[in-house]
Amino acid sequence: MIAAGAVLRAVAGGLVVILVAACTAPAAPRSEASAAASTHCSKPQGRLPAQTPTTINVIEQAYFCILGNYYSGATMDARTLLTAGFVALARELNLNGRDVSVATMPALTGDREADWTAFETAYDKVTAQVPTLRDKLAVVTLEAMVAALDDNHARWVHGGGGQPPNYYDGDGYGLGLQASVDGIQLNGSPDAALPPLFVTTVEGGSAQAAGVRPGDVIEAINGSAPFIDQKSTPAIAALYPQYPEAGPVGLRLFRQSTGQRWTVTLRPGVYERDLAALEGVTSRLLDNDVAYVRLRGFGPDAADRVFKAISRLRGGRTLAGVVLDVRGNGGGSTPEAIRLISAFVHDQVTAYLCTVDGKCEELRTDDSVKLINLPLTVLTDRSCASACEHFSSAVKDLSIGKLIGARTAGQISGPAEPFQLSNNTMLSFPARHHLGPKRETLDRIGVPPDYYLPLTPKDAATGRDAALAEALTLLHK
Structure with missing residues (x-):
């Protein structure tokens, strides 16, 4: 199994953390064959073909795939998936300044198939009015449905919407980081981290050039504190950007041994790695x-x-x-x-x-x-x-x-099983949950x-x- 990261290496920047004017258009037609196929998912066979756009058919396929195969799919309230998806859709409309009056969550009854039909009808009305956002809305909707499982071994692997403006594919800042009073590291769960946030290793790159050393405490990230009242803040996210985004990051540092405080700007870049450390x-x-x-x-x-x-x-x-x-x-x-x-x-x-x-x-x-x-x-x-x-x-x-x-x-909910969706993206999640040798729950604990x-x-x-x-x-x- 892999932790979802398991020790996560934020490939986005190579950052080691040891620590997404209204117009109308008809909705895309759906054939009976495609509607029937959309409710099934299959185990991948060999190398996946090139990905195609995410559509409402793919979202439907993922919805029923989860209900039919996920660990608690048989007993879960499917309305949580649909609600999370519509919340993300409405948020994306707002972020793009394209909100529409028909973007209203339909009433859900608990009948999985009837609720899907209601959701799909509402979704189609929305995307018909903002066709230029159709691809992005589909992606955020499906991402949110998978995230609603709140499972560290559930994920949807897809190519996203192409290279963002800050695209960077390289080795990153050259830092290893930890937020610790009790040893908690930034491994994808910054909400569980405790101060101080400090450097554990300097591997090279911009961090080495700036004279950053192990033990240096990070007091601010892009001008914002990483912790307030012992609770982590969104500022920490800048240190482990999602692949493939990484941009310059400003740090205020404190060196305990000398009392020195200073600021540096680290820029992502390719640097030579210590092969032994890999x-x-x-x-x-x-x-x-x-x-x-x-x-x-x-x-x-x-x-x-x-x-x-x-x-x-x-x-x-x-x-x-x-x-x-x-x-x-x-x-x-x-x-x-x-x-x-x-x-x-x-x-x-x-x-x-x-x-x-x-x-x-x-x-x-x-x-x-x-x-x-x-x-x-x-x-x-x-x-x-x-x-x-x-x-x-x-x-x-x-x-x-x-x-x-x-x-x-x-982060050990259970071994993830992969399922191929019709647009050649991959959905994976546990069909069974892991317990320790004494039948104790380890996940989240x-x-x-x-x-x-x-x-x-x-x-x-x-x-x-x-x-x-x-x-x-x-x-x-």
């Missing part, structure tokens, strides 16, 4: 007897790469244990997470996948994986999401090892650490890693 698995020997392995994602062969790293470090010496660093791990493959768990315990349930009526499938360890037979400590943070949380919850619940650092992201040691601005500035130090202490007891 490796999915890196490792080194610590204290001559501890295998430290950093795992940045549960991609293909992730578990085997971890096993090989431990085996290499184990050669010719007796190890006191393993430190597995999954901070910033946005998730990936569920089977890879299970294989990694299976190297430390056998014959156990690692998680459950459950339907809305409570029928659950056990996800069990793969006992063909050879046991490592070493003590384990795991470093976690608020960017450990999805499959990373599957792994972390199993470590904790099955008493495989200790979690050190900060609570995980709480996360997995708490056994030892709470989040990164602080001072730690970032000095290079101190309190979580890693605690892990080494535990392994040497």
